[in-house]
Amino acid sequence: xxxxxxxxxxxxxxxxxxxxxxxxxxxxxxxxxxxxxxxxxxxxxxxxxxxxxxxxxxxxxxxxxxxxxxxxxxxxxxxxxxxxxxxxxxxxxxxxxxxxxxxxxxxxxxxxxxxxxxxxxxxxxxxxxxxxxxxxxxxxxxxxxxxxxxxxxxxxxxxxxxxxxxxxxxxxxxxxxxxxxxxxxxxxxxxxxxxxxxxxxxxxxxxxxxxxxxxxxxxxxxxxxxxxxxxxxxxxxxxxxxxxxxxxxxxxxxxxxxxxxxxxxxxxxxxxxxxxxxxxxxxxxxxxxxxxxxxxxxxxxxxxxxxxxxxxxxxxxxxxxxxxxxxxxxxxxxxxxxxxxxxxxxxxxxxxxxxxxxxxxxxxxxxxxxxxxxxxxxxxxxxxxxxxxxxxxxxxxxxxxxxxxxxxxxxxxxxxxxxxxxxxxxxxxxxxxxxxxxxxxxxxxxxxxxxxxxxxxxxxxxxxxxxxxxxxxxxxxxxxxxxxxxxxxxxxxxxxxxxxxxxxxxxxxxxxxxxxxxxxxxxxxxxxxxxxxxxxxxxxxxxxxxxxxxxxxxxxxxxxxxxxxxxxxxxxxxxxxxxxxxxxxxxxxxxxxxxxxxxxxxxxxxxxxxxxxxxxxxxxxxxxxxxxxxxxxxxxxxxxxxxxxxxxxxxxxxxxxxxxxxxxxxxxxxxxxxxxxxxxxxxxxxxxxxxxxxxxxxxxxxxxxxxxxxxxxxxxxxxxxxxxxxxxxx
DNA sequence: GACATCTGAATTTTT
DNA sequence: TTCAGATGTC
Numbered sequence: 001x002x003x004x005x006x007x008x009x010x011x012x013x014x015x016x017x018x019x020x021x022x023x024x025x026x027x028x029x030x031x032x033x034x035x036x037x038x039x040x041x042x043x044x045x046x047x048x049x050x051x052x053x054x055x056x057x058x059x060x061x062x063x064x065x066x067x068x069x070x071x072x073x074x075x076x077x078x079x080x081x082x083x084x085x086x087x088x089x090x091x092x093x094x095x096x097x098x099x100x101x102x103x104x105x106x107x108x109x110x111x112x113x114x115x116x117x118x119x120x121x122x123x124x125x126x127x128x129x130x131x132x133x134x135x136x137x138x139x140x141x142x143x144x145x146x147x148x149x150x151x152x153x154x155x156x157x158x159x160x161x162x163x164x165x166x167x168x169x170x171x172x173x174x175x176x177x178x179x180x181x182x183x184x185x186x187x188x189x190x191x192x193x194x195x196x197x198x199x200x201x202x203x204x205x206x207x208x209x210x211x212x213x214x215x216x217x218x219x220x221x222x223x224x225x226x227x228x229x230x231x232x233x234x235x236x237x238x239x240x241x242x243x244x245x246x247x248x249x250x251x252x253x254x255x256x257x258x259x260x261x262x263x264x265x266x267x268x269x270x271x272x273x274x275x276x277x278x279x280x281x282x283x284x285x286x287x288x289x290x291x292x293x294x295x296x297x298x299x300x301x302x303x304x305x306x307x308x309x310x311x312x313x314x315x316x317x318x319x320x321x322x323x324x325x326x327x328x329x330x331x332x333x334x335x336x337x338x339x340x341x342x343x344x345x346x347x348x349x350x351x352x353x354x355x356x357x358x359x360x361x362x363x364x365x366x367x368x369x370x371x372x373x374x375x376x377x378x379x380x381x382x383x384x385x386x387x388x389x390x391x392x393x394x395x396x397x398x399x400x401x402x403x404x405x406x407x408x409x410x411x412x413x414x415x416x417x418x419x420x421x422x423x424x425x426x427x428x429x430x431x432x433x434x435x436x437x438x439x440x441x442x443x444x445x446x447x448x449x450x451x452x453x454x455x456x457x458x459x460x461x462x463x464x465x466x467x468x469x470x471x472x473x474x475x476x477x478x479x480x481x482x483x484x485x486x487x488x489x490x491x492x493x494x495x496x497x498x499x500x501x502x503x504x505x506x507x508x509x510x511x512x513x514x515x516x517x518x519x520x521x522x523x524x525x526x527x528x529x530x531x532x533x534x535x536x537x538x539x540x541x542x543x544x545x546x547x548x549x550x551x552x553x554x555x556x557x558x559x560x561x562x563x564x565x566x567x568x569x570x571x572x573x574x575x576x577x578x579x580x581x582x583x584x585x586x587x588x589x590x591x592x593x594x595x596x597x598x599x600x601x602x603x604x605x606x607x608x609x610x611x612x613x614x615x616x617x618x619x620x621x622x623x624x625x626x627x628x629x630x631x632x633x634x635x636x637x638x639x640x641x642x643x644x645x646x647x648x649x650x651x652x653x654x655x656x657x658x659x660x661x662x663x664x665x666x667x668x669x670x671x672x673x674x675x676x677x678x679x680x681x682x683x684x685x686x687x688x689x690x691x692x693x694x695x696x697x698x699x700x701x702x703x704x705x706x707x708x709x710x711x712x713x714x715x716x717x718x719x720x721x722x723x724x725x726x727x728x729x730x
Numbered sequence: 731g732a733c734a735t736c737t738g739a740a741t742t743t744t745t
Numbered sequence: 746t747t748c749a750g751a752t753g754t755c
Contacts, residue, residue, distance in 0.1 A: 060745075088745055113744085132739095185745060220745095253744065353742055355746090409731095416731050458731095539745075559743050581742060597743080620741065620746050 003042050003074070007034075014273045015039045018047050021233070021270035023263060024242045027304045028289075028603035029280030029565065032242050036214055037067055039240065040082065041074040043212055051081035055210040055232075058086055059217040061540060063563060083210065087225050089539050091188040094195070094206070096535070101199055102191055107397040107531065109182040110538035114386065115402040116140055116184050122405075122424070123172050134165065143170050147186035148222040148254030150193060179433065181399040189224040196231045203231060211236050217563075218243035218263070222254035226262060237267065245300065246293050249559060249597050251589075278304045280565055282311025284639050285609050289602040292634045296592045311607060316632060318645040319614045321623065322356070322573075326363030328612065329570050333553055334367065336568060336608070344369070345551035346567040350558050350601045352579045356572060357555050364553075374556035380537060384499060384509040385516055389537065391489040394470065395477045396530050398435040411498035414462040422454050423463065438467040469493070481529040483521040490517075558601045569605035571598070574613040574629040598631050611635075615645075 004012050011031060014024050015038045026032035040056060043049040058064045064084045071079040083090065096106050111119070120136040142163070146156055153171040158164040177183060183191060196203035213233050215221070218241035221229070233239035241263060248257035264270065278286055286304045294301070319325035329349055336342040349360055357373055364371045379385060387410050390403035397403075405424065409415040427437035442464055444451035455463065469492055477485045490496060490513065499509045519537075523529040554566070558579075573579060580594035602609060611632060616625045 086745065188745095249743080250745085252742080355741080358746095412732065414731070418731080557743065583742060593743095618746090622746095 003038050003045065007031075007038065008277055010273055010275050010277070011035050011038075013271075014275070015042050016046075017271065018043065019238060021237050021263070021267035022240045023260070023267075023270045023272045024240070024275060025260075025272060025300070025302070026242050026244055026275040027278060027302055028244065028247065028600070029278040029306075030275035030304075031277075031279055032216070032275060033063075033067065033070075035275070036216060036242060037070045037074065040067075040071060040214065044075055044078060049212055051075070051078045052083075053209065053211040054082050054214070055090070055212070056082065056084045056214040057090060057216065058084065059220060059563070061086060061089065063216060064089075086539070087221075087228070088185060088188050089535075091192040091228075092535055092539065094192055095183070095188065096531075098195055098199075098202055099191070101202065102195055103178065104183065104191075105181050105397070105399075107181065109180065109393050109397045109400045109403065110188070110535065111177065111180075111182050111184045111402060112538065113140075114381075115182070118402045118405065119173060119176050119180075120169065123169055123176060125421075126425075126428075127169065127172070129165065129169075134162075134169070139166055139169055142166050143173060144184075144186050145254060146170065147190050148224055150190060150224050150227060152190075176401075179399065180401045181397050182402065186224070189222075189228060193224055193227050193231065196228075207232060207235055212238045213240065215239070215241045217247075219245050219248040219257040219260060220250045220255040221259050222256060223259075224254075226256075226259045230266060237269075239263075239267065239270075245298075246296070246302070246596055247562060247600050249562065249593060249600060251593055274302070276302055276304055278306040280606050281306060281603060282308050282607060284311050284313060285602065285605050288314055288609070288635045288639045289599055291636055291639075292595060292602065292631055293599040295634055296595055297588075298592065313641040314635065314639055315608070315610045316635075316640045316643045317610060317612045318628070318643060319612060321614050321616050322359040322618060323363070325572055325612055325614045326360040327366075329360060329572065329610075330363040330367045330369060332570070332610065333568075334369070342568060343551050344553050347553040347570070348561070348564070348566040348568070348604065349553060349555045349570045349572060350561050350604070351555075351572050352558060352581055352597070353573075354557060356578070360555055360572065370550065370552045372550070372552045372554050374554060374560055379512070379515075380540060382509070382512055384513050388486060388489065388495070388513055388516055389534070391473070391493070392482070392486060392530065392534060395473045395485060395489070396534055398470070398474060399433045401434055404434055408466065411493060411495065413466060415459065415466065419455065419459040419463070422456075422459075426454050435470075438463060438470075442467060477530065481524045481526070482533045483517060483524055483529075485530060486517055486520050558597045561604050562600050565604050565606060567606045568608045568610075569601065570610040570612060571601045572612045573617070574598075574611050574632055575617065575626040576629055577626065578617075579629050579631065595631060598629075611640075 004015065007015060011034070014022065014035045024032065024035065026035070036056065040054055043054060044051050056064075056067060058067060064086060068079065068082070068084050071082065071084075085093075092110065095102075095104065095108070099106060099108060109115075117136045117140065120139055121131060124131050124134060124136070124139075143166070146152075153167065153174050156163075156167045156170055158167045177187065196206070210232055213229065215229065229239060229241075241260075243257070243260050245257045245260060248255060251257070264272075281289075283306055286306055290304060293299070317328060319328050333344065333347045336347065337344055349357075351357060351360075361371065361373065380389075387407055390406040393400050393403040394407070401424065405420055408420050408423075423434060423437060427434045430437065430440075432440075440451070441453055441455065441460070444453055445460055445464065473485070473489060473492065476488060480488065495513070496510055499513070500506045520533055523533045526532055558571070571579075576582075579598060580591055584590040584594050613628045613632070614626060616623055618624075
């Protein structure tokens with residue numbers, strides 16, 4: 001296959017200039033993924049670079065996966081040796097190997113937002129600070145900002161009394177993470193930078209390994225990431241970055257598109273290649289997007305052109321309120337599918353804030369139409385999933401105190417907040433982990449010489465019972481894979497009984513846990529499956545889940561839409577206060593970022609673009625009139641079919657989506673359950689522990705059969721056929 | 731210590 | 746509207 005076939009001259013240039021730094025400024029839809037993959041393939045096939053010497057960094061795991069998939073087509077087996085991943089995943093892997101140099105065991109835990117909050121809350125308590133005055137979220141955002149700028153707790157210079165306090169929290173927070181053998185997201189980057197700074201020989205190793213570095217979405221890198229790249233590429237200078245400043249939408253997370261300027265200064269020999277040819281959208285959509293983005297002052301003017309025809313005008317639509325907005329969208333999708341030959345999966349609905357999805361979802365449900373909601377469902381954020389993962393984490397990394405405090409009393413075992421706090425404080429005083437503290441407690445209680453400890457007599461027994469449970473899990477986990485460990489955890493903690501409170505919610509939660517077990521079982525035949533599983537699970541993002549989904553419309557935020565494309569795009573909530581968001585209209589910089597966000601959304605569309613706003617909108621309970629977004633005024637009239645509205649004919653029969661007996665929409669695709677239950681009510685069964693019993697009910701849950709059995713001597717139990725060794729008896 | 735009920739407070743985007 | 750935290754009861 002000719003790697004250059006079908007590429008335009010600019011793309012070709014980007015693919016083939018082999019040595020030295022390169023800056024590619026790529027507009028939306030200009031085929032930059034193609035350029036990146038073909039360049040990697042070109043380096044390997046034509047230049048003779050060894051695949052093992054190439055590092056490609058992407059923004060999401062999904063992008064990494066896609067790139068790998070494409071490269072396996074282009075390169076075959078050779079692509080296995082490539083390193084392709086997000087900054088975070090790549091750093092996490094490096095730190096697994098080298099983290100001991102910084103004092104982190106390879107089993108370190110990656111803390112997510114909730115874990116971070118938990119740590120901060122504990123510190124606030126410890127320092128006797130009011131969590132109203134120092135809201136954990138606010139404190140964390142200051143800390144995160146500092147980390148993104150590579151400012152450690154020691155270098156943090158407070159500019160106010162408040163910041164002085166935060167500086168002390170920051171210091172304590174880093175200590176706490178270290179004690180827990182844990183890192184937060186930002187630490188993955190900063191610790192890698194620190195590692196390379198402090199150990200030049202290690203840096204040297206990675207420099208000679210990653211001789212060619214390619215970076216996607218470079219405009220969304222932060223200072224730490226930029227330093228990382230500079231460290232790596234300082235000598236060989238083979239740094240290839242692809243950027244679009246107009247699509248920089250993560251400045252609130254520390255991203256700084258001025259890195260593009262820095263790159264130009266630090267690598268002055270780099271040629272700049274412009275990709276302005278758009279292969280995605282109609283000229284009308286591009287013209288509208290150009291009109292919007294050209295209002296931004298801080299940018300290099302670009303002209304996006306396409307060879308496609310003008311296409312249809314944009315549709316600007318005013319709905320009465322958010323309900324009708326949703327109904328309008330659904331009805332329009334139905335029309336496009338019914339009359340214009342689009343598939344449901346061709347359509348995407350985009351919005352500024354997750355809360356906006358609700359009304360749209362309701363409209364889909366009312367219409368009996370399936371849809372896929374990206375994010376918000378947040379599988380890995382669910383309580384039961386986090387509990388299960390926390391168990392796995394303390395098994396893998398017994399120092400992990402945030403996970404421990406999460407599950408120490410889940411299910412309830414008599415270890416309430418008082419006891420937990422006393423235990424943690426006692427461990428803290430002695431400078432040891434809770435794991436060790438519990439061992440000391442056992443010695444004190446069972447050893448010959450009694451030792452003083454602050455734990456109440458009543459708490460000792462459940463504490464020691466918990467330690468025994470924990471120890472047995474740690475011990476047995478050594479010879480088991482993740483899925484088996486998880487099963488063991490579920491059995492030993494009787495977690496199912498805890499979740500199954502008879503409500504539908506309880507059943508759903510258990511289903512989720514089974515789904516997690518399902519995911520875990522995919523890691524079965526792997527070296528260190530527990531560690532691999534935990535790491536990958538810590539780094540998944542919502543967009544990553546947007547895989548081979550059923551053919552349904554997709555609902556997602558504008559942020560998550562970056563990098564995607566759809567034949568039909570609806571952007572809803574085009575109102576002042578929402579887009580631009582009220583929290584981001586303070587400074588011109590923020591306003592420009594809001595505009596970029598809108599631009600990103602518009603340029604996702606291939607054929608049809610709908611811009612929808614509502615006359616009034618309810619925000620938490622109260623409904624109020626709204627004003628249409630200033631961004632709409634930037635679009636020339638001749639590009640839209642004029643503005644349409646469907647009210648005040650409300651309530652109009654034409655608009656109402658008729659409720660249909662709706663199949664319950666599933667937000668997450670599940671594998672098809674096994675066919676029929678093997679057990680039926682009335683069956684007599686025998687269980688190794690509970691003895692003989694009678695089946696009350698049996699149903700398929702996820703991919704296992706859940707059997708409810710009444711045991712005369714042990715009461716009624718819900719059992720999983722896969723776990724419990726149930727046998728039918730005559 | 732566990733659970734139910736009440737209150738009031740806060741709402742952006744997420745690797 | 747939703748949710749976390751506080752309060753009250755057993």
